[in-house]
Amino acid sequence: MVxxxxxxxxxxxxxxxxxxxxxxxxxxxxxxMIASVAGELGEGKLTxxxxxxxPHHSASMAAMVGGGLRVRPGxxxxxxxxxxxxxxxxxxxxxxxxxxxxxxxxxDCAIARANHRVTYPARxxxxxxxxxxxxxxxxxxxxxCLRGERCRTDYQARISGxxxxxIDFRIEVPAVSASDxxxxxxxxxxxxxxxxxxxxxxIQRERLERLGASATTNAHCPPSVVEEIARPDAAxxxxxxDASEKLAFSARAYHRVLxxxxxLADLYASETVGRIHLAEAISYRMSAExxxxxx
Ligand SMILES: Nc1ncnc2c1ncn2[C@@H]1O[C@H](COP(=O)(O)OP(=O)(O)OP(=O)(O)O)[C@@H](O)[C@H]1O
Ligand SMILES: [Mg+2]
Ligand SMILES: [Zn+2]
Numbered sequence: 031m032v033x034x035x036x037x038x039x040x041x042x043x044x045x046x047x048x049x050x051x052x053x054x055x056x057x058x059x060x061x062x063m064i065a066s067v068a069g070e071l072g073e074g075k076l077t078x079x080x081x082x083x084x085p086h087h088s089a090s091m092a093a094m095v096g097g098g099l100r101v102r103p104g105x106x107x108x109x110x111x112x113x114x115x116x117x118x119x120x121x122x123x124x125x126x127x128x129x130x131x132x133x134x135x136x137x138d139c140a141i142a143r144a145n146h147r148v149t150y151p152a153r154x155x156x157x158x159x160x161x162x163x164x165x166x167x168x169x170x171x172x173x174x175c176l177r178g179e180r181c182r183t184d185y186q187a188r189i190s191g192x193x194x195x196x197i198d199f200r201i202e203v204p205a206v207s208a209s210d211x212x213x214x215x216x217x218x219x220x221x222x223x224x225x226x227x228x229x230x231x232x233i234q235r236e237r238l239e240r241l242g243a244s245a246t247t248n249a250h251c252p253p254s255v256v257e258e259i260a261r262p263d264a265a266x267x268x269x270x271x272d273a274s275e276k277l278a279f280s281a282r283a284y285h286r287v288l289x290x291x292x293x294l295a296d297l298y299a300s301e302t303v304g305r306i307h308l309a310e311a312i313s314y315r316m317s318a319e320x321x322x323x324x325x
Pocket of ligand 2: 039040041117159
């Protein structure tokens with residue numbers, strides 16, 4: 031999420047667990063085991079709410095991915111089956127962000143020691159927030175950064191390409207004015223969004239069961255299964271080809287767009303992946319910068 035200060039990025043991220051389905055018993059066991067190993071199972075209370083971890087950007091590498099004198103799981107494992115929220119993303123050290131790439135790819139986190147290796151599970155949903163530039167206000171109507179264009183380009187360049195490639199939804203969060211809050215807009219409740227998420231997940235689980243796949247969600251499907259379940263119709267395929275060339279998608283980006291499009295189609299209860307689902311998926315992948323250019 032990219033947006034100016036006070037636009038509600040941190041607030042939105044904190045609400046994410048409330049629209050996710052509760053932990054299944056097996057997941058709950060894994061989450062509890064990690065918390066227990068980390069010495070964080072306060073009073074032995076178990077809850078089926080998904081973890082939400084928000085380490086500060088000053089967190090050490092060991093705190094993030096695990097390690098230390100006595101090896102213990104890091105934030106990325108404590109967020110297993112839940113959300114890892116990195117607020118002020120460009121403020122994290124490049125080394126810490128790099129260390130997240132492997133867990134994001136494999137769903138576990140390996141800690142190498144002098145004479146052994148420990149692996150903790152780390153299947154997470156990564157959510158990150160940042161201001162568009164160092165001063166925070168680039169792009170706001172009537173505002174000019176003291177350092178000009180470079181305020182934004184330098185700040186955004188702190189996020190490496192390989193990490194960005196693993197982020198499927200890049201959204202601009204516009205500033206909220208007090209008058210926006212005074213107008214009593216009817217908003218959908220978290221509970222009703224959670225219901226839509228649960229429906230989409232049921233569709234996915236049943237489809238993957240029929241195929242005999244081991245994954246239960248689109249997100250966890252290997253590329254071969256993604257190609258099988260997210261085959262777009264002719265118009266969708268044409269759009270995807272075009273966008274892949276224009277936006278120079280990597281192979282990873284290509285499969286990730288297909289996954290997102292499949293999930294959008296599931297949310298709209300559509301059997302086939304159409305042009306409209308791909309267009310939406312592709313739009314989430316375009317950087318804020320490209321969005322600005324396209325506008
Ligand atoms: N859409 C909204 N509806 C209701 N309240 C909002 C909304 N957006 C922001 N707020 C209010 O503004 C406060 C600040 O939002 P939040 O801390 O999430 O902003 P932020 O985008 O994380 O800012 P920063 O970049 O400074 O971290 C919230 O605690 C909330 O009270
Ligand atoms: Mg914030
Ligand atoms: Zn600026």
